[in-house]
Amino acid sequence: MTTYVLIPGAASDSWYWHLLNAELRGRGHDVVAPDLPCDDDSAGLAEYTDVVINAIGHRTGLVVVAQSFGGFTAPLVCDRVPVDLLVLLTAMIPSPGEPPGQWWANTGWEKARHEQDTRDGRAPDDEISLFLHDVPPDLAAEAIKRRRYQSATPFLHPWPLQAWPAVPTKVLLCRDDRFFPAEFMRRIVEQRLGIAPDEIDGGHTIALSRPRELADRLEAYQAER
Template sequence: MDRGNLLLVPGAWHGSWCWDHLVPELRSRGWATSVMDLPSTSGSPACGVREDAEAVREALRALDGPVTVLAHSYAGVPVGEAAGSADRLVYLAAHALEPGESVAGVLGGTWYEPGTKLLDVPEPARDLLFADVPDALATWAVERLRPQSARVFEEPVTGAAWQKLPTAAILCSDDRIFPEVFTNRLARQDLVRYLPGSHSPFLSRRGELADLVCEVAEVLG
């Protein structure tokens, strides 16, 4: 089955590498997959939501035909800002902001020292992000995490594509890092599915996640 294009957008501290083990599962199910990196995880504190959103737009412009976007965690912010040209969205434990909101604003403030430009990897990363990932694979992932520009959590967005496009939410029932306020927001979507386990099912439950992506895409039409 040809399911069309699937653009995979990683969250904060992550890069396109995080999809390496999921992509074969998706391709075996008929997806033409594309992955990308976000500028805000390049080590430059000058990169924020605007730069990440433009990177998403560029990635979408490079694809012909129907496009589904899979956004993980923070990626929901630039995807919401920039992915209005997509056909459907899948928010995997992803931040859904309304116009005028920022992540820090929704959370009631920052969790880091004011004036911080680059945020170190959350600790303990193994427990917060990869709790149910096999040891060797979790070590591989932790070694690849990179500092994150703090600007992305402070800048408000102007768009919310998830409010306009067919959108599904996938939530992780044992997620230790995804804020409850965003969990509750996604849980109100018309199409919601749940996976057991941690914030990173693209490593721990690859087959199950690939099946869910196929299922929700078919329901969204």
């Protein structure tokens, strides 16, 4: 049996995964979806990693799936416990020694976002249009209501690994992502991991907009192995 370990992005929690969680459990898999201490100003990436490790416990057959800012925590988990597969889902990809807060400037994200906003004709403060444009309205409203305070603490300190962990890694970008545009992500994946990403229709919050399709893709990755 596969155990899927689902790591959310910034200012988020396990609710983000609830539809995917149900899909995967309905297919006979175990799911671990911990709530990270994102609202705790004393907690950094080390504490985030500890929370995930503790939630995993003695489980094996692990597939770690990381969304957005979860891309900084997931490799730290893979460095400490045996993981069969790491899936970066429209996620930030760190470089050794890089503080997460510097990732935006180092990757040229701001320019890519501005160009995407211009293409979309999107107002900068329209979070629905940015993150949830393809999510059913009731779910989008609930997601906004559940948005948590995100401490700056984990963004301040260098990412501690000297190299990417020795675990098979897939990157799945979302073609309709307005926050991490697809063209931008293709470049970052190639530059930082030297691989070509896989692609799926959907926006940044694909676990809410297309949970079944996402579960299909995760199962396909397992079948490939």
